[in-house]
Amino acid sequence: MTSSRTSQPDTRRVVPVRSDVPQLDAFAARVRALIGAGLDERALTRAIQQELTRVLAAGFELPGEKTRPDPDRYVMYPLHVEGDGSFSIASAVWNVGQGTPVHGHETWGVVGIYRGVEVETRFEKPAVPDVPLVPEGTDEWTQGQVTVCCTTDDDVHQVRCGGDEPVIGIHVYGADIGTLPRRSYDSETGAVHWFTSEWAA
Numbered sequence: 001m002t003s004s005r006t007s008q009p010d011t012r013r014v015v016p017v018r019s020d021v022p023q024l025d026a027f028a029a030r031v032r033a034l035i036g037a038g039l040d041e042r043a044l045t046r047a048i049q050q051e052l053t054r055v056l057a058a059g060f061e062l063p064g065e066k067t068r069p070d071p072d073r074y075v076m077y078p079l080h081v082e083g084d085g086s087f088s089i090a091s092a093v094w095n096v097g098q099g100t101p102v103h104g105h106e107t108w109g110v111v112g113i114y115r116g117v118e119v120e121t122r123f124e125k126p127a128v129p130d131v132p133l134v135p136e137g138t139d140e141w142t143q144g145q146v147t148v149c150c151t152t153d154d155d156v157h158q159v160r161c162g163g164d165e166p167v168i169g170i171h172v173y174g175a176d177i178g179t180l181p182r183r184s185y186d187s188e189t190g191a192v193h194w195f196t197s198e199w200a201a
């Protein structure tokens with residue numbers, strides 16, 4: 001599922017995906033329009049945060065195959081992948097007890113909770129290599145809450161399932177996140193490991 005890299009990022013071919021959930025297809029169209037408006041990352045992520053908050057509050061039904069936890073690791077199912085790779089929308093599923101390493105995204109991101117509880121610890125993005133990471137705080141996000149998880153210059157965090165049921169998030173990223181090489185960090189040493197969180201089938 002997850003591949004390892006030791007060199008700099010590359011770009012792989014984007015395979016477009018379109019959701020058959022009408023509310024998500026309409027949301028993708030609004031994200032496309034906002035990106036087309038040429039906003040900077042902070043204005044763009046705030047606008048997408050507002051849109052995703054509305055979509056979650058209005059309610060929609062994710063198909064069962066997009067909410068299925070994997071017993072071995074967290075999974076990201078593609079709900080929408082824009083053909084030019086400019087954004088993607090994922091259903092991210094953490095089973096009870098599962099979490100991520102400390103990681104970055106190399107792009108902007110907005111995360112809304114569809115079901116369950118997510119615990120997020122944020123870190124300062126290291127300005128220099130191989131120094132311990134500085135934690136910035138921990139939050140719990142619950143159903144219907146939406147957070148701007150990342151901008152390119154502030155994108156380092158660790159996420160885990162916080163409840164006694166799997167947590168399912170709707171994640172929006174400014175790239176095809178299933179093919180984007182990005183960094184994970186050893187928080188004690190600052191050591192970097194490049195990885196790609198590939199799309200689950």
Ligand SMILES: [Fe+2]
Nearest residue numbers: 103149157159
């Ligand atoms: Fe993340």
